[in-house]
Amino acid sequence: MDGTPKLGSGIVSLGTDMFLMKSDTIHTESEVLPVDADAIPMESDSSHMVSDGFPMESDVNSVESNTPPLESDHSHMESDTLHMEADPLNTESGVFHMELDKSIIDPQIPECKYDDDPLLKAFKVMEVIGRYRSVVPATARDHTSDGNIMFLSKMCNQIRAKQPIQMILPAFPFKSPNRENKVLGSLPDKGEDISLAHLNGLCAAIGDVYEYGAKLTIVSDGLVYNDILGVSDRDVWEYSHALREMVVENKYDHIVFARLRNLVHIHEDVNLDGETYEKLAPEFRQELIKKYTPEGFDAAVKIKTDENFCTTYRGYIKFLTKDLEHLHVDDGTKSRKSHKKHLGDVAKSMIERGAAFAEAILKNFPGYIRLSIHPSNGLTKISINVLPRTPTPVTPWHSALCYTADGGFMYGWREIFDADPEMELVHKNGRPWCYRFKSELYNWPLPVTVDHIYPCGMMVTPVNPTSISEIDKEKVQALANENSPIILRGFTDTHDHELIVKKAESMNASHLSASDFDIEEEAEDSDPEELEELIRVGWVPFDGASEITKDKDADNTKQSPSKYQMITATLPISEKTRRSLFSASSLFFSHLPASYTVEMLQQFSWKTSSSSSSTNTKTKTNSLPLITPHFSHGRPCFHYHPLLSQSNITSEPTYAMEGISDADSNRLCNVLNPLLYDRRVCYWHTWEQGDVVIDDTFTTTLTWEPAEEEPVLFLLHSGFPC
Numbered sequence: 247m248d249g250t251p252k253l254g255s256g257i258v259s260l261g262t263d264m265f266l267m268k269s270d271t272i273h274t275e276s277e278v279l280p281v282d283a284d285a286i287p288m289e290s291d292s293s294h295m296v297s298d299g300f301p302m303e304s305d306v307n308s309v310e311s312n313t314p315p316l317e318s319d320h321s322h323m324e325s326d327t328l329h330m331e332a333d334p335l336n337t338e339s340g341v342f343h344m345e346l347d348k349s350i351i352d353p354q355i356p357e358c359k360y361d362d363d364p365l366l367k368a369f370k371v372m373e374v375i376g377r378y379r380s381v382v383p384a385t386a387r388d389h390t391s392d393g394n395i396m397f398l399s400k401m402c403n404q405i406r407a408k409q410p411i412q413m414i415l416p417a418f419p420f421k422s423p424n425r426e427n428k429v430l431g432s433l434p435d436k437g438e439d440i441s442l443a444h445l446n447g448l449c450a451a452i453g454d455v456y457e458y459g460a461k462l463t464i465v466s467d468g469l470v471y472n473d474i475l476g477v478s479d480r481d482v483w484e485y486s487h488a489l490r491e492m493v494v495e496n497k498y499d500h501i502v503f504a505r506l507r508n509l510v511h512i513h514e515d516v517n518l519d520g521e522t523y524e525k526l527a528p529e530f531r532q533e534l535i536k537k538y539t540p541e542g543f544d545a546a547v548k549i550k551t552d553e554n555f556c557t558t559y560r561g562y563i564k565f566l567t568k569d570l571e572h573l574h575v576d577d578g579t580k581s582r583k584s585h586k587k588h589l590g591d592v593a594k595s596m597i598e599r600g601a602a603f604a605e606a607i608l609k610n611f612p613g614y615i616r617l618s619i620h621p622s623n624g625l626t627k628i629s630i631n632v633l634p635r636t637p638t639p640v641t642p643w644h645s646a647l648c649y650t651a652d653g654g655f656m657y658g659w660r661e662i663f664d665a666d667p668e669m670e671l672v673h674k675n676g677r678p679w680c681y682r683f684k685s686e687l688y689n690w691p692l693p694v695t696v697d698h699i700y701p702c703g704m705m706v707t708p709v710n711p712t713s714i715s716e717i718d719k720e721k722v723q724a725l726a727n728e729n730s731p732i733i734l735r736g737f738t739d740t741h742d743h744e745l746i747v748k749k750a751e752s753m754n755a756s757h758l759s760a761s762d763f764d765i766e767e768e769a770e771d772s773d774p775e776e777l778e779e780l781i782r783v784g785w786v787p788f789d790g791a792s793e794i795t796k797d798k799d800a801d802n803t804k805q806s807p808s809k810y811q812m813i814t815a816t817l818p819i820s821e822k823t824r825r826s827l828f829s830a831s832s833l834f835f836s837h838l839p840a841s842y843t844v845e846m847l848q849q850f851s852w853k854t855s856s857s858s859s860s861t862n863t864k865t866k867t868n869s870l871p872l873i874t875p876h877f878s879h880g881r882p883c884f885h886y887h888p889l890l891s892q893s894n895i896t897s898e899p900t901y902a903m904e905g906i907s908d909a910d911s912n913r914l915c916n917v918l919n920p921l922l923y924d925r926r927v928c929y930w931h932t933w934e935q936g937d938v939v940i941d942d943t944f945t946t947t948l949t950w951e952p953a954e955e956e957p958v959l960f961l962l963h964s965g966f967p968c
Contacts, residue, residue: 497932655698732939
C-alpha cells in the first residue's frame with residue numbers, strides 16, 4: 247500500500263504481506279528475507295513424525311466428527327510462485343512498456359477434460375492441494391514424487407467409493423505460553439479465523455473439481471505437549487472450544503475436529519465441559535504415551551544418531567527460546583545455562599510425545615491424506631501453509647496478525663506491533679483480535695466496527711442502530727478503492743428502495759438487487775426482450791473500465807460505466823439466491839504463475855460475443871484491455887469477465903484474446919479463468935437479508951455462483967468445457 251510506514255524490525259515480505267521478527271536491521275517492504283528453516287521443526291521419512299510409512303488397518307469406528315475411517319489401501323506439485331514487480335505501473339504515464347512476445351504463452355498447458363476416471367479426478371485434486379503446499383526445505387531430499395503415488399492411491403480409493411476426499415491435520419494446539427511478547431492471549435483471534443477460512447477454502451476448491459468434495463479433520467495436539475510447556479489443561483479446552491464455535495459461526499462447513507480421546511478411545515461417550523475435560527485430560531495424555539510410544543524409543547539417542555531428529559530438536563529449541571523466555575528471570579536465582587538445559591529437556595520430551603502422537607494419527611486415520619504444518623520431504627505427508635500468503639511456515643498460535651488498509655497482512659510477534667506507533671490493536675467481543683495500520687478510513691462519524699474478510703473485502707457493522715442513509719459515502723468509497731467489496735451489515739432502512747436508489751446515485755454507483763442473481767428464476771417469467779436485457783446486464787455493469795456495445799437490429803447503443811456498484815438484499819434470502827463472487831486484482835496478480843506477469847498481461851486485449859437462440863439477439867464487446875490503471879490510486883486492475891456457459895442462457899459464447907492464435911488464446915484463458923475464481927483470490931459472499939454491498943468495479947471482478955447442477959469450472963471457462 248502506498249505510504250505504508252517502514253518498520254524498525256526484520257521483515258519477511260511477500261507482496262504486501264510480511265512476517266516480522268526482532269532484528270537490528272531496518273528492512274523495507276520490498277525486501278524478501280529468508281527465515282531460518284530450523285526455526286520450524288522439519289518432518290522427514292526417517293524422523294519420529296514420519297515413522298508411519300504406508301497405510302495400516304485400524305479398528306477405529308468413529309471420531310468426534312462422526313466420520314468413519316477409510317480403509318487404507320505427481321510430479322512435484324509446486325505451490326504458486328508469487329510474481330509481481332514492485333512497481334510495474336509507470337504512475338506518471340499510466341501505462342506499461344514492453345514489447346509483445348507471443349512465445350511467452352506456454353504451449354504446454356493442456357486443455358482440461360472432465361472424465362469419470364478416478365485417477366484423473368485424483369490428479370485434479372492433487373493439483374488443487376498443490377496450490378496450498380509449502381516448498382520442500384533446501385536441506386532435505388525431495389521425495390514428493392514418491393509420496394504423491396501413495397496420496398493418489400488413497401484418493402482413488404475414496405473417489406471409487408464416492409466419498410469426500412478425507413484429510414487429516416494435527417494442528418491448533420493452544421496459544422503460545424508467551425502471551426506478553428508473542429501472542430495476544432490464550433484464545434483464538436483473527437489469525438485463527440484467517441487460517442480456518444484458508445483451510446476451508448482448500449476443501450471448497452477440491453469440491454470445485456470433485457463432486458463429492460472434501461473434509462478436513464483437525465486433531466489438536468494440545469494435550470500432547472501443554473503440561474511440559476506450562477499451559478493448563480483448561481487453557482487447551484477453552485482454545486479448542488472457541489475454535490469450534492468459530493467454525494460454526496462462520497460456516498466453515500468442510501472442517502471437523504477430533505480430540506485426543508478419539509485416538510486413545512477412552513471416555514468417548516462422556517459429555518465434555520471445561521471441568522470434566524480438566525479432570526480427564528491427564529488420563530488421555532498418559533494413555534497416549536502408554537499405547538502409542540514406539541517400543542524402545544529414546545529421544546536422546548535419536549538426536550545423536552539421526553540427522554532428521556537432530557534438525558527437529560534444534561527447531562524446537564529455537565521456538566521454545568521465545569515461547570518460554572518469560573520463565574527466565576535474570577535475578578540471579580536461575581542461571582542462563584540452567585534455563586538452556588531446561589529448554590533442551592522440554593524439547594526431548596516433545597520429541598518423545600510427538601512420536602507417540604504420530605503413531606496414533608497413523609493407526610486411527612490410515613486412509614486419510616496426511617497434511618502437516620511442518621516442512622517435510624513430501625514422502626508420507628503433504629506440508630501446507632495454514633496461513634495464506636506466507637513465504638515460510640507461520641502459525642496463528644505462534645504469532646499475531648496485522649492488516650494494512652488495502653487488505654494486505656503481516657504476521658509477527660506482539661511486542662513488534664505494540665512498539666510501532668503506526669499500528670493499533672483492534673478488539674472484538676471485548677478481547678484482542680488483531681492489529682492494523684492506523685487510518686482515518688476506519689474513523690466514521692457514527693461508531694462502526696470494520697473487520698477484514700478473507701481473502702478480500704471488509705465487513706462494516708454499526709455499534710448502535712444506524713440507518714443506511716447515514717453511512718459516510720466518502721469513507722465507503724475510499725475503503726472500496728483499497729479492498730473491495732465493502733459489506734454493510736446490520737444497518738436499518740435497507741428495505742427502503744427509494745432511499746437505496748438515491749444513496750447509490752450519490753455514490754456514482756449502479757444499483758442491483760441480490761435477486762438479480764437468480765437468473766434461471768428470472769428467465770422463466772421474462773419475455774424474449776427482457777431476457778436479452780437480463781443476459782446483458784448480468785455481466786456488463788461489472789466492467790467499470792470498459793465501453794460496451796450492444797448490437798440489436800443494427801441499433802447500436804452505448805452504456806457508460808459506473809465506478810462503483812451497490813448491491814442490496816432487501817427480500818428474504820432463498821436457497822435459489824446465488825452467492826456473489828468477488829475477485830481482487832491484487833490477489834490475482836500475486837498468484838499468477840511465474841511466467842505470467844502483470845507486464846505481460848497488459849499487452850493483451852480481449853473481446854467476447856454471445857448469442858441467445860431464444861431471443862435471436864447478439865451481445866458483443868469492443869476490444870477491451872486486460873489491465874487498466876485504477877482511476878484513483880493508479881495501481882493495475884485486472885478486467886476480464888468469463889460469461890455463463892452454454893448450458894445457461896447463452897448458446898454460442900465466443901471468447902478470445904486478440905493478437906494471438908486461437909490455440910494460444912484458449913491456453914491463456916485456461917490459465918486466467920480458474921485463477922480468477924481461486925479460493926485464495928475470490929471471496930464468495932453468502933447473502934443475508936438487509937446486506938448492502940459496495941464494490942469498486944475496477945479493483946474487483948464480480949460474477950455469481952453457477953447453478954447447483956453445473957460444475958463451477960464450466961462457468962469459469964466461458965464456453966470452453968474443462
